[in-house]
Amino acid sequence: MTGIPPAVTEESEAFWAGAAEGRLVVERCTSCGARQFPARGMCRTCRSRATEPFEITGTGTVYSFTENHQRWRPDLEVPFTIVLVEFAGHPGVRVAGRLRGGPAAIGAPVEIGFEPGPEGVAVPSFVVA
Amino acid sequence: MRAEDGAVISGVGQSAIGRQLDRSGMQLTLDAIEAAVTDAGLELGDIDGLAMFPGGGAANLPGYANGNLYEVQDALALTTTWRQGQVEGMSLPFYGPAMAVATGQARHVVIWRTVKEGSAARRAGGRPAYGSTKPVAEGPLAWLLPIGALSPVVQVAPFATRYMHEFGATREQLGWIPVTQRAHAGRNPDAVYRDPLTLDDYLAARTISTPMCLYDCDVPVDGATAIVVSATETAADLRAPVRIDAMAGVIDGRPSWDQWEDMARVGHATARALWDRTTLRPADVDVAQLYDGFTIEVVWWLEAMGFCPVGEAGAFVEGGHRIGLDGELPLNTWGGQLSGGRLHAAFGHTAEAVRQLRGEAGDRQVAGAEVAAVTNVGGYEAGAALLTRL
Numbered sequence A: 001m002t003g004i005p006p007a008v009t010e011e012s013e014a015f016w017a018g019a020a021e022g023r024l025v026v027e028r029c030t031s032c033g034a035r036q037f038p039a040r041g042m043c044r045t046c047r048s049r050a051t052e053p054f055e056i057t058g059t060g061t062v063y064s065f066t067e068n069h070q071r072w073r074p075d076l077e078v079p080f081t082i083v084l085v086e087f088a089g090h091p092g093v094r095v096a097g098r099l100r101g102g103p104a105a106i107g108a109p110v111e112i113g114f115e116p117g118p119e120g121v122a123v124p125s126f127v128v129a
Numbered sequence B: 001m002r003a004e005d006g007a008v009i010s011g012v013g014q015s016a017i018g019r020q021l022d023r024s025g026m027q028l029t030l031d032a033i034e035a036a037v038t039d040a041g042l043e044l045g046d047i048d049g050l051a052m053f054p055g056g057g058a059a060n061l062p063g064y065a066n067g068n069l070y071e072v073q074d075a076l077a078l079t080t081t082w083r084q085g086q087v088e089g090m091s092l093p094f095y096g097p098a099m100a101v102a103t104g105q106a107r108h109v110v111i112w113r114t115v116k117e118g119s120a121a122r123r124a125g126g127r128p129a130y131g132s133t134k135p136v137a138e139g140p141l142a143w144l145l146p147i148g149a150l151s152p153v154v155q156v157a158p159f160a161t162r163y164m165h166e167f168g169a170t171r172e173q174l175g176w177i178p179v180t181q182r183a184h185a186g187r188n189p190d191a192v193y194r195d196p197l198t199l200d201d202y203l204a205a206r207t208i209s210t211p212m213c214l215y216d217c218d219v220p221v222d223g224a225t226a227i228v229v230s231a232t233e234t235a236a237d238l239r240a241p242v243r244i245d246a247m248a249g250v251i252d253g254r255p256s257w258d259q260w261e262d263m264a265r266v267g268h269a270t271a272r273a274l275w276d277r278t279t280l281r282p283a284d285v286d287v288a289q290l291y292d293g294f295t296i297e298v299v300w301w302l303e304a305m306g307f308c309p310v311g312e313a314g315a316f317v318e319g320g321h322r323i324g325l326d327g328e329l330p331l332n333t334w335g336g337q338l339s340g341g342r343l344h345a346a347f348g349h350t351a352e353a354v355r356q357l358r359g360e361a362g363d364r365q366v367a368g369a370e371v372a373a374v375t376n377v378g379g380y381e382a383g384a385a386l387l388t389r390l
Helices: A013-020 B025-040 B069-076 B095-102 B117-124 B139-143 B152-167 B176-185 B199-204 B232-237 B268-276 B295-304 B313-317 B347-358
Strands: A024-029 A051-056 A059-068 A080-086 A094-100 A109-111 A114-116 A122-128 B007-014 B049-052 B082-084 B108-116 B207-209 B222-231 B242-248 B287-289 B371-377 B382-389
Touching (some): A013 A024, A013 A051, A059 A094, A059 B207, A080 A122, B007 B025, B007 B095, B007 B232, B007 B347, B025 B108, B025 B222, B049 B069, B049 B095, B082 B095, B095 B222, B108 B117, B117 B222, B176 B199, B176 B295, B268 B382, B295 B313, B295 B371, B295 B382, B347 B371, B347 B382
Parallel strands (some): A094 A122, B049 B082, B049 B108, B287 B371
Antiparallel strands (some): A024 A051, A059 A109, A080 A094, B007 B222, B007 B242, B108 B222, B242 B382, B371 B382
16 A cells, blocks of 8 residues: 555644554544544534544444546555545544455445555555444 | 626637647746737736736646746736735636726736646656645645545545435446537647547546546646636727626535535535526526536536536436537537646636637537636535626
8 A cells, every 4th residue: 555644733643643553533522522523623513622532433334435446656556445434423524544355335334444554654444344 | 896797807818738748837828828918909018917826836736836926927027916826726716806806906917827737747657646746645635645545536536436326327427528528629629639539438448446437537738728807997998808797616515525525515505606696597508618627527517507406417418419519508618628638727618618708619619609607626616607798
């Protein structure tokens, strides 16, 4: 796998640190409880500034997908599948990642996972459930 | 006061356009500006406002940004009374300039967009990765480039998948967009691809990122487009100005490709705002220059603008009859970006709309065109305008 590594910011630091440990960390509002991703340091539901990292566990659902065939960089292994995954009980959270372990389908359940990405950064890599 | 009433599009001009041109971005830019100013019936010294897209340093792709604002102003030896480092290319490029001339900040503004993406792709041995001009992925791209979603096509593709899943649109339907636009390009001597394209060619083309194949994607090119926006009060000095009936650029939803909520409403808020600013209706539109970075964006714009109901754009374009030159809604009559080249930010679309309204579109002229629709981008960013004869 290859790509371009992320610029890690104060807002995204918790996500990438969690990813390195195999955990999916989003953001939760301590005022209204809403979950959101990516982290903004402001709740998109109630606009409170009181937010904290929040780990999502369990099964996600494929919102949509694409199978990439074009070799955009000489070292890019193709084909591979990109999925957009949502989580029941966590409206407002959708995470883009790779998909492993089977063909993609809209509505299909997937398990949370990660794989080494560019420069060794752990990136989301969901697994067909 | 409506900015639309105080501004006209007075001139459009283009450099040579090709897959690879042995000419610098700066010279292409000056070619286009000279052509646009002459087209307006003006002289370079009449220009007192300048803007470009994108502003300095905003490039995510090699060859994306050319014709530096400072260098162009210096070359033209102009004094400006209004200048914008970056015109809003993702909403509507003449939006800000129209407000400038309508409020008396300037009388004649020239804006330009110059690409050298064709040459950049050749140098890279293929279309380069988005963001590849930077060592790390920033902003919304920080969530896409690390997983290998390395091109806008890969980022848009899941939404095409979702649209086709929800509404049952097929590749056999969508293929009529590039096939029909290629027929139009055959009548445009400046289009980069003019040989006929069949539906079989489309279906047999290699996959880029499902469900998108080669012909669903616009063509990286070298070329420049310039547009002159003038104060309406100068109309007597102008050769053939075109009226801006209405323009709008509403950005709703979450502004990134991975987070955008609902593909069934791409462009809808912009189109609603547009129709609220005019007495014209969708049936009044004679030619539609709808942004076509990818075929699916045309689908979304057809529905957003009310040319067909939501979910029915596939059936609308099928067979190509409605969107052909003699159809009810002639679409991207210059070939669009799919065959005419990725001139980007609706610059090519705007140039064609102006030519059609003036009756200067040559072999691809739509007889009696009086109202043209122009749309830009299509996704979480969306701009639209209606242009009419003055």
